[in-house]
Amino acid sequence: MKRDSRLSGVLHILLHMARQPGPQTSETLARAMETNPVVVRRLMAGLRERGLVRSEKGHRGGWIIARELDRITLRDIYEALGEPEILAMGNRTEAPGCLVEQAVNAALGSAFDEAEALLLRRFGEVTLSQLSADVAAMMPGAAEAITLENAHEA
Amino acid sequence: MKRDSRLSGVLHILLHMARQPGPQTSETLARAMETNPVVVRRLMAGLRERGLVRSEKGHRGGWIIARELDRITLRDIYEALGEPEILAMGNRTEAPGCLVEQAVNAALGSAFDEAEALLLRRFGEVTLSQLSADVAAMMPGAAEAITLENAHEA
């Protein structure tokens, strides 16, 4: 399959949203991402169901973040996306009859599980507000503006 | 893409080889794996280049393991396969102009790198002889036979 960039993509969207006060349309967000509005809606659908964002139809509609940035972790977002596969590798057969393959599955499986667990743990430790601060720190000469913006988001 | 099961597959092949003294043909190995001989050769090609296995053509030809089992780690095998992608997830763009995306890449990237490093570390700690012993331990009532076999492999 293609490399999965949904988490990366939706984070990009959310951080753009965090830098603007009002609702933003899929159209606008899609342009910033150089993609299609439908892709944006698809990514956001899961987040809406989890209550992380809200959407409004019609004039002046669009997407807004519906929870404090410091109460949204990457793990929340990952789960809202439907917990996509983390590893590109896996066992050939899930429930093999062959004992050799069972041994291979057991050995690889535990290593795989550890790596997945580590990544999920890291995801749980990172909040959107931290990422937003990272972005602000990278903005040359815009420090005050960012601070003002963040004031009524957190 | 499909889930990558090359490491799982080639381990299965190697452990089957470890349980038989002489060379084994791609044909035989493919039957044990329920796949095609060409797939077996493709998997083994990289291992041959690294000197982990040898192949002989013609009558009584086939594949043999060319290094002591306790000197072959999963990491060696992973590298011989061409170091396939470990993570199914990745950043949307590698060198983005957008600062927001750069911040996302930095945050996700370090988490991704940690998980990959952990998995590779685990791979480096597991040898084929350990896996072979695991298989032996799972064989009911064949303990002596396995022990004899292992005697002239390690």
Added chain:
DNA sequence: GCTTCATGTAACTTTAAATGATACGTGAGT
């Protein structure tokens, strides 16, 4: 030497999943 066996590879097909695009329905403002 000739045949057979087995690897070595190239080329093509199939499969699976994300991404991209089009079309149309629904509901909220104006």
Added chain:
DNA sequence: ACTCACGTATCATTTAAAGTTACATGAAGC
């Protein structure tokens, strides 16, 4: 009513692994 924007189904595109076919090469046995 009309327009804006989301909601969603459907189809096309892309990417890479896995499976298949075909044929060349080289070694062993006769």
